[in-house]
Amino acid sequence: ELCTLSANPPTLFTSNAMASALVNFFNSPTGPKTTHFWGPVANWGFVVAALVDMKKPVDQVSEKMTAALAIYSLLFMRFAWKVQPRNYILLACHAANHVLQVYQLQRKFGGWDIYGVPKKVPAIAK
Numbered sequence: 001e002l003c004t005l006s007a008n009p010p011t012l013f014t015s016n017a018m019a020s021a022l023v024n025f026f027n028s029p030t031g032p033k034t035t036h037f038w039g040p041v042a043n044w045g046f047v048v049a050a051l052v053d054m055k056k057p058v059d060q061v062s063e064k065m066t067a068a069l070a071i072y073s074l075l076f077m078r079f080a081w082k083v084q085p086r087n088y089i090l091l092a093c094h095a096a097n098h099v100l101q102v103y104q105l106q107r108k109f110g111g112w113d114i115y116g117v118p119k120k121v122p123a124i125a126k
Contacts, residue, residue, distance in 0.1 A: 029085045040080075040090035046073075047093060050100035054114065061108045070101035 030036040046069065053061065073094040080090035107113050 030087055030089070036083075036085070036087050037089065040087060040093045043076075043090065043093045043097070046097045047100065050097060050104065053104060054100070058108055058113070061104050063105065063108050066101050066104045066108065070098055070105065073098035073101065 025031050077091055077094045080087040
C-alpha cells in the first residue's frame with residue numbers, strides 16, 4: 001500500500017517543539033536578553049515616524065534630516081550584516097527605514113506621492 005493514513009500524523013508544531021524553540025530564541029545571542037534584540041526593537045521607532053511623516057505636506061519634510069537618516073540606515077544595514085552574530089532584526093529595521101526616507105526625499109524633490117497630497121504651487125509674481 002503506497003498511501004497509509006496514521007491515527008496520529010506527525011506535526012511540526014508540537015507543544016514541546018514550540019517550547020524548545022522559544023527557549024532557544026530566548027537564550028540565543030540575538031535573543032531578548034541582549035542589546036542585539038532591544039536596540040533594533042527601539043530603532044523601529046524611526047520606521048514608525050517615517051510612516052507617519054508620509055501623510056505630512058512636502059513643505060514640512062526636512063531634506064537634510066531625511067538625507068541624514070537615509071545615510072544612517074545605509075551604514076547600519078552594513079553593520080547589521082557584518083556583525084557576528086548577524087542581526088537580521090536590525091537589518092530589516094534599517095532597510096525599511098532607508099526605503100521610507102528615500103521615498104520622502106524623492107517626494108520632497110517633486111517625485112511621486114502615494115497619498116496624492118497636493119503640492120503647493122507658488123503664486124506667479126506680477
